[in-house]
Structures are given as C-alpha cells and as structure tokens.
Amino acid sequence: MTRSFRPDPIDAAILDGLVDLASRSPSAGKAQGWHLVVLEGADTERFWRHAFPPERRGGFRFPGLFHAPVVALALVDPAAYVARYGEADKARTGLGAGPEAWPTPYWTVDGSMAVMTLLLAAEDAGLGALLFAVFHGEAEVRAELGVPDGLQLLGAIALGWPAEERPPGRSASRPRRPPTEILHRGGW
Numbered sequence: 001m002t003r004s005f006r007p008d009p010i011d012a013a014i015l016d017g018l019v020d021l022a023s024r025s026p027s028a029g030k031a032q033g034w035h036l037v038v039l040e041g042a043d044t045e046r047f048w049r050h051a052f053p054p055e056r057r058g059g060f061r062f063p064g065l066f067h068a069p070v071v072a073l074a075l076v077d078p079a080a081y082v083a084r085y086g087e088a089d090k091a092r093t094g095l096g097a098g099p100e101a102w103p104t105p106y107w108t109v110d111g112s113m114a115v116m117t118l119l120l121a122a123e124d125a126g127l128g129a130l131l132f133a134v135f136h137g138e139a140e141v142r143a144e145l146g147v148p149d150g151l152q153l154l155g156a157i158a159l160g161w162p163a164e165e166r167p168p169g170r171s172a173s174r175p176r177r178p179p180t181e182i183l184h185r186g187g188w
C-alpha cells in the first residue's frame with residue numbers, strides 16, 4: 001500500500017486501462033455488479049472533507065495521502081446478483097430469492113477481486129494505491145456523490161504516483177504469515 005502521493009494527475013487512458021483489467025476478474029455468473037465512483041484532482045476534497053475533515057487531520061501520519069490525484073469508491077450491488085441468479089440458468093440455486101439466501105455474499109467476493117486486480121494493475125503501471133476503510137462520514141460521502149441506496153461500499157482507493165517518502169502503515173511490522181501456517185494440507 002502507498003499512503004503518500006505526488007499530486008500529478010493520472011491520464012484518463014491509464015485509469016481506463018486499470019479498470020479494463022479489473023473488469024476481467026472472476027465474477028459469479030458474470031454478474032459484474034461492481035462500480036467505481038471516481039473523484040479527480042481538487043474534486044477529491046468532496047470525499048476528504050466528509051471522510052477525513054480538516055479538524056480530524058492533526059497528527060495524522062500520512063498527510064501525503066491527501067495529495068492523491070484520484071480517490072475511487074468501490075461499490076457493489078447485491079441486487080445485480082439476486083437478479084442474475086434469478087435467471088433461468090441459475091434458478092435452481094435458489095439465490096434469486098434475495099440477498100439473505102446467499103451463504104457467501106458473492107458481490108463482496110467479486111468486488112474484492114476486482115479491487116485486487118485494480119491494485120495489482122496500478123502497481124504494474126508504476127502507480128501506488130491504498131485501499132482503506134471509510135469509518136467516518138460514509139452517509140455524507142454517499143449523499144455528496146449521489147450513491148444509490150442499496151449499494152455496499154467496500155472501501156475507498158487512493159491512487160496516484162508514489163511520493164519519494166513512503167511511510168509504512170501501522171500494521172507493516174506485523175510478520176507475514178508463512179505458507180506453512182496458512183496451508184492445511186489434507187484437512188484442517
């Protein structure tokens with residue numbers, strides 16, 4: 001993750017390319033029920049002023065985060081999945097009955113994979129990115145940007161050219177779990 005950016009803009013064609021790659025991520029029933037609401041340049045303040053208002057910024061360790069030329073909200077649409085799984089070829093799954101019928105919310109799974117592809121594509125293009133939670137001001141951000149009710153906000157993505165100084169996040173010193181801890185060969 002990159003938490004400090006140069007303010008230089010990202011060409012529209014680069015951003016389109018990242019989203020094109022992300023759109024090739026796996027998607028249940030190819031429902032593809034994900035969206036990105038994108039703010040660029042000075043417009044990013046329409047997000048920051050609600051999610052991270054100036055009076056909460058004192059002592060913040062990553063002031064270079066606010067220079068990111070792009071802030072994107074990653075949203076998923078449960079209704080698109082319910083509708084897709086209500087179609088004839090998926091009807092036997094019973095998942096067309098409503099979101100509560102889903103043991104695993106595939107909209108969250110698909111959206112997360114698309115976001116991951118976007119993050120990898122950004123890194124590959126020499127950009128940096130931070131996926132972060134919108135703990136504060138989500139309702140205000142949604143109202144500001146006209147996000148329809150019913151869409152689930154996965155998180156926000158700050159995107160841009162990395163600043164020279166890339167301060168590590170608070171969790172960075174936690175050791176990465178080795179494969180031997182993650183793998184359960186032959187069963188749990």
Ligand SMILES: Cc1cc2nc3c(=O)[nH]c(=O)nc-3n(C[C@H](O)[C@H](O)[C@H](O)COP(=O)(O)O)c2cc1C
Pocket residue numbers: 001002003130131132133134155169170171172
């Ligand atoms: C769902 C999710 C939410 C996250 N929220 C935040 C956040 O609010 N602030 C932040 O600085 N990093 C956030 N991160 C980034 C993680 O802290 C980061 O990926 C992890 O510490 C590993 O760091 P690395 O990717 O730089 O190796 C989030 C990551 C995920 C997957």
